Amino acid sequence: MKTLKLPQSIRLTFAHNANPGEPLTLDEDATGKLGHIPKLLRALIECYGSRLGEPTLWGGDIVMEICSNEDLFDVTESIANELALTAQELEVNAMLTPPLALTQAVKNTHCIDLLRALATTYEKSELTASLNVEGKTIELPHPKLSAFTEPKKPDNEQRHLRVSTIGVCIPRQEANILLLGDLTFLELPTDHYPQGIDDLVEKVVKGSTTFIGPARLVGKNVYRALPGGTLQTQLAL
Structure with missing residues (x-):
């Protein structure tokens, strides 16, 4: 089976053992037909847009190449570390009584919406996301939705x-x-x-x-x- 060879990429896996034909670049209309995936793609683009290529459908995966140059070296490791740290900070915060606002609880606030999208998409469709670097796979976290607990809003009613x-x-x-x-x-x-x-x-x-x-x-x-x-x-x- 042919493989789509990209040196660095983010891979969203929604079907295992799928038989790919040719890589298919996904435009906005195409991604709109993929259930919860568009929200996750938008969250990825909003978080790391300048670093990502166009989403490409390949078998049971959607692949987005991570663009790397002199200004963005080690970008893949940076993405993995930011998301792992933020997921851990969210879980710790959810155990506090009362919890802090999410923007106060984490260092990398730009990761919150992306992790929420990963968590929501996994809960609804068990779609997983991973970073792929030169054949090495790093699974991205998908924390439980309960990790996004915030203090109760004041009674404005x-x-x-x-x-x-x-x-x-x-x-x-x-x-x-x-x-x-x-x-x-x-x-x-x-x-x-x-x-x-x-x-x-x-x-x-x-x-x-x-x-x-x-x-x-x-x-x-x-x-x-x-x-x-x-x-x-x-x-x-």
């Missing part, structure tokens, strides 16, 4: 509401529920808003009542009132 109420719904054990004028729902925890259901019906149905106060989005079109809000009612004349 809290907001201050000033909204009319138009209906009272069947209550839950720990909260009454109002229908708001924008057709969203507001949960009123009875610990902080102890009004009985009859009192709420009187205010909302027989009067004009507005909720004013802080609330947190807890589901699609559902808010939960936080302590400190009020129900202001103007009774109908």
